[in-house]
Amino acid sequence: MRKHKKHHGTGKRTQPPAGLGLEAWRIRIESLIASGKSRDAVEAAKQYLKHTPGPEAEALAVKAYAARIEALQASGLHREAQAIGALVRERFPAHQSQVTVLMRQSEVAAGNFDALLAELVTADTPRQRELEAILARGLTEPAVLAESPVLPADHPLKRMARAVSDALTAVTTGPLPAGALASLSDIPRHSLLAPWKLLVRALDAFYRHDDAAVLANLSGIPADSGPARLVPVLRRLVGEDGLPAERSPAVTTLIEHASGHRTVARIQLSQLSQALAAHDERKALAAVQALLPLFRTAPTALRRTFLVSVLHHWHRQGLSPDRLLRLLPSGKHDPDMLRLLALTLERGEWDTALAMWDGYLTTATATGLLSTTGPERARVLLHMANLFPADPEAVLDTLEVDSEQQLQRRMRTGQLPACFDRVALLERARVADPVPQVYRALVAHYDQWGNPKRAEAEAEAWRRVHPQDLEPLLYLIRAAERRGAIRKALAFLAEAEALDRVHPEVRQSRFRLLLAGAERRIKEGKSALALDDLERLVHEPRASEGDHPAYLLALRWIAAQQRGDTAAAAQLEQTLTTTVANPVLRGLILEALGASLKVQLPPFPAAASTPGQVIDGLARACDLFRALDRPLTVPAAVLKRAEQSLANASAAQLHALCAGGLWMGRPALTYHAAGRGLALSDPLAYRFLLARGQALCAGRAFEVEERARACLRVGRELAGRARDMEAVREASTALDSLPDWGMFDAVLTGVLSPPTETALTQEEITQIIERERRNHTTPQFPATPTSRKRRRSKPPRRRLPRGLLEDIFSFFPFDD
Amino acid sequence: MDPFAVLGIEETADDEAVRAAYVQALRTSPPDRDPEGFRRIREAYEALRDTESRLALRLFGPPPLANLEELLDAFPEERRYVGPGPWLNVLREPRR
Numbered sequence: 056m057r058k059h060k061k062h063h064g065t066g067k068r069t070q071p072p073a074g075l076g077l078e079a080w081r082i083r084i085e086s087l088i089a090s091g092k093s094r095d096a097v098e099a100a101k102q103y104l105k106h107t108p109g110p111e112a113e114a115l116a117v118k119a120y121a122a123r124i125e126a127l128q129a130s131g132l133h134r135e136a137q138a139i140g141a142l143v144r145e146r147f148p149a150h151q152s153q154v155t156v157l158m159r160q161s162e163v164a165a166g167n168f169d170a171l172l173a174e175l176v177t178a179d180t181p182r183q184r185e186l187e188a189i190l191a192r193g194l195t196e197p198a199v200l201a202e203s204p205v206l207p208a209d210h211p212l213k214r215m216a217r218a219v220s221d222a223l224t225a226v227t228t229g230p231l232p233a234g235a236l237a238s239l240s241d242i243p244r245h246s247l248l249a250p251w252k253l254l255v256r257a258l259d260a261f262y263r264h265d266d267a268a269v270l271a272n273l274s275g276i277p278a279d280s281g282p283a284r285l286v287p288v289l290r291r292l293v294g295e296d297g298l299p300a301e302r303s304p305a306v307t308t309l310i311e312h313a314s315g316h317r318t319v320a321r322i323q324l325s326q327l328s329q330a331l332a333a334h335d336e337r338k339a340l341a342a343v344q345a346l347l348p349l350f351r352t353a354p355t356a357l358r359r360t361f362l363v364s365v366l367h368h369w370h371r372q373g374l375s376p377d378r379l380l381r382l383l384p385s386g387k388h389d390p391d392m393l394r395l396l397a398l399t400l401e402r403g404e405w406d407t408a409l410a411m412w413d414g415y416l417t418t419a420t421a422t423g424l425l426s427t428t429g430p431e432r433a434r435v436l437l438h439m440a441n442l443f444p445a446d447p448e449a450v451l452d453t454l455e456v457d458s459e460q461q462l463q464r465r466m467r468t469g470q471l472p473a474c475f476d477r478v479a480l481l482e483r484a485r486v487a488d489p490v491p492q493v494y495r496a497l498v499a500h501y502d503q504w505g506n507p508k509r510a511e512a513e514a515e516a517w518r519r520v521h522p523q524d525l526e527p528l529l530y531l532i533r534a535a536e537r538r539g540a541i542r543k544a545l546a547f548l549a550e551a552e553a554l555d556r557v558h559p560e561v562r563q564s565r566f567r568l569l570l571a572g573a574e575r576r577i578k579e580g581k582s583a584l585a586l587d588d589l590e591r592l593v594h595e596p597r598a599s600e601g602d603h604p605a606y607l608l609a610l611r612w613i614a615a616q617q618r619g620d621t622a623a624a625a626q627l628e629q630t631l632t633t634t635v636a637n638p639v640l641r642g643l644i645l646e647a648l649g650a651s652l653k654v655q656l657p658p659f660p661a662a663a664s665t666p667g668q669v670i671d672g673l674a675r676a677c678d679l680f681r682a683l684d685r686p687l688t689v690p691a692a693v694l695k696r697a698e699q700s701l702a703n704a705s706a707a708q709l710h711a712l713c714a715g716g717l718w719m720g721r722p723a724l725t726y727h728a729a730g731r732g733l734a735l736s737d738p739l740a741y742r743f744l745l746a747r748g749q750a751l752c753a754g755r756a757f758e759v760e761e762r763a764r765a766c767l768r769v770g771r772e773l774a775g776r777a778r779d780m781e782a783v784r785e786a787s788t789a790l791d792s793l794p795d796w797g798m799f800d801a802v803l804t805g806v807l808s809p810p811t812e813t814a815l816t817q818e819e820i821t822q823i824i825e826r827e828r829r830n831h832t833t834p835q836f837p838a839t840p841t842s843r844k845r846r847r848s849k850p851p852r853r854r855l856p857r858g859l860l861e862d863i864f865s866f867f868p869f870d871d
Numbered sequence: 872m873d874p875f876a877v878l879g880i881e882e883t884a885d886d887e888a889v890r891a892a893y894v895q896a897l898r899t900s901p902p903d904r905d906p907e908g909f910r911r912i913r914e915a916y917e918a919l920r921d922t923e924s925r926l927a928l929r930l931f932g933p934p935p936l937a938n939l940e941e942l943l944d945a946f947p948e949e950r951r952y953v954g955p956g957p958w959l960n961v962l963r964e965p966r967r
Contacts (some may be wrong), residue, residue, distance in 0.1 A: 223958070228955075305960040306961055313957065325940060
């Protein structure tokens with residue numbers, strides 16, 4: 056928009072300075088012209104001319120007028136410039152030539168070339184140069200010269216302009232044949248059409264994808280020449296910077312038309328990313344609005360990727376989705392949009408996501424997108440059931456109920472939607488498609504919710520429907536083993552072996568069951584029978600794996616001792632020592648067996664151990680007892696030595712100690728082993744971070760829980776990048792078990808809306824890893840593993856905004 | 872990004888069609904000459920190789936892109952011939 060400067064109080068300044076001569080006037084007027092105050096200069100010159108008429112005052116006035124005309128031309132006010140020019144020519148005919156050059160410029164800018172060209176034909180050389188300079192600046196279309204009726208047909212300028220005009224049309228219309236631009240060679244470098252020649256060559260290089268040649272040709276175009284305004288546009292089209300963000304309509308249209316959608320998409324996607332990173336919702340919405348037309352005609356898969364990615368990043372930045380959803384096509388009742396929204400919300404708000412999926416099921420069925428039965432429906436229902444947290448208490452907390460019974464009651468009375476009934480979802484999935492995944496989920500559900508009988512019943516049902524499936528049998532074996540029904544377990548094992556004898560899980564079950572039988576005989580004092588069982592066990596394929604031979608030797612040594620066979624015991628003692636080759640592991644196995652079998656063992660010869668042996672022995676013991684699912688008790692002295700010797704541990708040993716520490720309920724061991732692991736440059740470092748977070752979950756202090764949360768979030772992020780989904784699930788489960796103190800803080804500080812988990816930046820990830828590497832202080836861990844019941848003392852995640860005061864008061868123990 | 876587009880097949884393609892498209896795509900981008908292209912083809916094939924994978928993609932896909940600017944890959948590098956008009960219009964526009 057053109058701005059008209061308001062003229063303020065110039066009269067006082069342009070009064071003729073009393074007593075000053077011509078020189079003082081000239082200096083003053085020149086000074087005003089030099090400082091760009093052409094209007095003041097004209098006023099001063101007029102005053103001076105009025106008081107001291109004469110040729111010198113006239114010359115000074117014309118100079119001031121010329122400055123004024125130039126200023127108006129620079130502002131694009133050519134009509135005003137022409138009016139002043141006409142006035143000057145009329146009042147000062149002696150100075151006509153001085154103004155005429157300027158007038159030509161205004162005429163050219165207004166699109167009137169005839170007068171200039173007519174003068175150009177007859178002008179002398181110096182005048183020609185002046186006129187050509189005006190033409191070079193003002194010519195915005197070479198066809199004007201090529202088709203000018205004023206220029207003679209054989210005028211070199213007309214001929215060259217025709218060549219440029221034809222070349223410009225040809226180069227922008229289609230691929231050029233070789234030598235098509237040869238006619239441009241006749242245009243000399245000093246010609247006013249030389250910048251046009253460079254422009255045509257740059258365009259030719261642009262369409263030939265020779266970007267270096269584009270830039271080289273553009274660099275030769277003078278900044279004040281006619282085609283110069285295309286220089287930044289072409290630079291932008293070849294991926295260079297320099298074009299202002301705010302563009303004219305013509306530039307925008309050219310970019311869109313000449314480059315397809317790629318350039319526009321690049322600009323808008325970059326702006327969207329920046330706006331999201333800056334939490335600038337207004338700019339992000341503008342970018343999405345600009346991008347929508349590009350994706351509207353895109354293939355369905357691409358359109359979905361665009362929508363789900365925008366929704367995902369929007370959600371991760373904690374921006375409100377309302378305005379975004381209003382912008383997006385279709386809306387909340389479009390099944391595909393509901394599906395994408397549900398997928399977006401799944402990670403942070405499982406209950407909202409579940410409701411969205413329920414909406415998807417309804418609308419997709421109504422629109423015929425989804426049939427009322429079949430694998431697709433079953434997959435969706437199973438997916439919905441899998442959204443529930445593994446911890447039943449987390450489910451009850453989120454749904455604001457105290458028990459499963461209350462949850463059922465609320466669903467029956469319609470206070471909660473039926474989609475929160477996980478079992479019902481799984482039953483519906485089973486009806487839609489009774490695949491093993493559904494049975495697996497049902498068994499796991501009843502296991503998690505503390506109903507082993509129902510879990511076994513579901514496994515039985517699974518076995519009936521899928522008789523060739525090993526998994527329900529393996530589950531039933533373990534379940535029977537857990538409740539001491541070894542005979543029943545062996546019967547299931549026989550069925551499993553009939554299906555697949557060499558399956559590793561079947562072999563493992565067989566080994567475990569036979570082991571349990573031998574252990575029971577030792578417990579019962581039937582050492583001879585135990586030795587027979589153990590003799591048979593030695594021939595099992597699993598018996599030779601890892602440290603299993605050592606475990607069996609230890610059992611045989613105990614049985615031989617129990618039987619009083621000292622010679623055999625001495626021989627077994629020797630073999631055990633040689634096989635284990637580690638006094639610490641030998642001690643741990645024997646102590647653990649003595650405790651679990653409740654037998655008094657004779658003292659085993661003590662042997663000194665090195666720090667390396669302590670680490671090796673404990674790591675191997677953790678792996679062995681975890682694999683056999685047998686309890687391991689580690690003496691405090693061994694644990695202390697292990698924690699002091701961690702510097703000698705390899706990455707594999709540290710991973711074993713991390714897992715073993717958690718399994719044994721020794722978070723301090725896991726904490727230290729994970730810390731040492733983080734100091735190594737191990738590709739599985741995220742597992743150490745996850746282990747440290749899991750260990751810190753057992754800590755008591757608020758700061759420790761915050762550290763745990765940070766470690767688990769970083770661990771989950773890095774595991775996700777490494778596609779280690781098991782680690783992602785472990786981290787999510789551990790995060791779910793942490794109290795939501797952020798919500799409590801929000802209440803205390805008056806922030807009612809729940810705090811949103813924002814995305815971790817790479818810088819934050821690095822900082823958290825560094826902090827944990829440096830932190831060697833042992834937090835205070837409870838003597839026994841923390842009960843999950845502790846979670847119930849924290850304020851529930853979603854109850855606060857609804858019953859704020861009640862929750863605050865319930866948190867503090869007020870006495871009436 | 873879009874596994875169907877990478878392999879050049881319809882969303883209704885069956886196992887056999889997916890396999891055939893995969894083998895065909897590998898000919899143009901063998902791992903030794905075009906490792907990046909091979910990676911994309913391999914990922915697309917993994918996403919579509921059987922009915923179960925295709926069903927999962929249909930119901931629970933597509934996964935969101937970690938970087939929004941990856942969407943740019945969907946737009947090919949184009950240089951369209953538009954005639955002299957749009958170019959000259961930029962020059963004809965009044966100066967601001």
